[in-house]
Amino acid sequence: MTDPRGPLERLLDTGQEPPPELVDVNTEEVSIARVYDYCLGGKDNFAVDRAACAAMMEVVPETPLLAQANRCFLRQAVTYLVAEAGIRQIVDIGSGLPTAGNVHEVAQEIAPETRVLYVDNDPIVLAHGRALLANETTTTVINADLRHPDMIFEHPEAERLIDATEPFAVLLGGILMHLEDEEDPEGVAASIRDRLPSGGYLLVSNTCDTGEARAQELGRVFAESGMGTRCFRTWDEQIRYFDGLELIEPGLVPNNRWRPGDDVPDPQNPAHAMHIGGLARKA
Ligand SMILES: C[S@@+](CC[C@H](N)C(=O)[O-])C[C@H]1O[C@@H](n2cnc3c(N)ncnc32)[C@H](O)[C@@H]1O
Incomplete structure (x- = not known):
């Protein structure tokens, strides 16, 4: 039987001194990044993460499909940004664990x-x-x-890497949905739009409230598993994240419909409507 543990889990199981960044990693505590990694078929996750994914799949069996389609959208949008829009600087917030087709790999190719x-x-x-x-x-x-967008854009590494006077793109893939209403996702998006120079881009993707009861149920299971919030907001609520920007065609649509390549899994599955994304440009 193959070992289901990934390299990190194996390292922690040996009892060896972990690298400094991993000292605080609690293998009993579920992590959004690791659950998402599991949904994408990755190996950097623990039993607690796999159990959380299984609980979500009881409500929405297409949970991994939605994660995979979101990555397809991200790859397509990054390809557009670099190949067609000429963008050469990207800030990917809520980037997740490294996976196949990382943003820098797609862009730098x-x-x-x-x-x-x-x-x-x-x-x-x-x-x-x-x-x-x-x-x-x-x-x-x-x-x-x-x-705390200030802490991102004023971080020394951001100031070293990103020339804020030149167009850059900010990617918010699958992250605003993890902010509660009280944490003001619209205000956060507005503060990021304000930072974009003319010619800059904002990408947003999130789960979407399509009126299906199981969407709300999934949000509840997500919260109960200890991962915090995964809000299902409507299309009307999410289009406001792009206020004042010009949406790139085809607009804010299910991830499987944004200039799809041939890598979208099960492209006709109606569940794709539960995860939407869009890309917009500041004039
Ligand atoms: C669903 S994954 C999305 C990964 C990737 N952006 C994508 O679209 O494929 C969400 C990621 O956002 C991170 N995250 C959640 N809340 C965050 C916050 N308030 N600030 C920064 N990262 C956050 C999680 O750790 C996780 O890695």
Whole structure:
């Protein structure tokens, strides 16, 4: 039988001294980044994460499909940004654990000089990112929180990598849905739009309230598993994240319909309506 544990889990199981970034990793506590990694078929997750995913799949069996389609959307949008829009600086907030087709890989395959700043508030993402990017000068990862955009954009690594006077793109893939209403996701999006120079871009994707009862049920199961919030907001609520920007065609749509390539899993599955995304430009 193959060992279901990933390299990190195996390292922690040996009892060896973990790298400094991993000292605080609690293998009993579920992590959004690791659950998402599991949904994408990754190996950097623990039993507690796999159990949380199983609980979500009892309500919405298509949970992994939605995660995979979200990655397809992200890859398509990054390809558009670099190949068609000429963007050479990207800030990916809530970047998640490294996976196949990372943003910097997609972007730098088209334009190797593209600079990418990854941001996540989960220390495990920082640890993995540092290992992956050890020899990189154009890509880096920082531990920071979307709820405090100042701390992201004033971070020394952001100031080193991103020239705020030149167009850059901010990616908010699958992250605003993790903010409670009281944490003001619209205000956070507005503060990011304000920072974009003319010619900059904002990408947003999130779960979507399509009126299906199971969407609300999934939000409840997510919260009960200890991961915090995963809000299902309506299309009307989410379109406001792009206020004042020009949406790129086809607009804010289910992830499987945003300029899809041939990698979208089960493209006709109606469940795709539960995860939407869009990309917009500041004039
Ligand atoms: C669902 S994953 C999305 C990963 C990737 N952006 C994508 O779209 O494929 C959400 C990520 O956001 C991170 N996250 C959640 N809340 C955050 C916050 N307030 N600040 C920074 N990162 C956050 C989680 O740790 C996780 O890695």
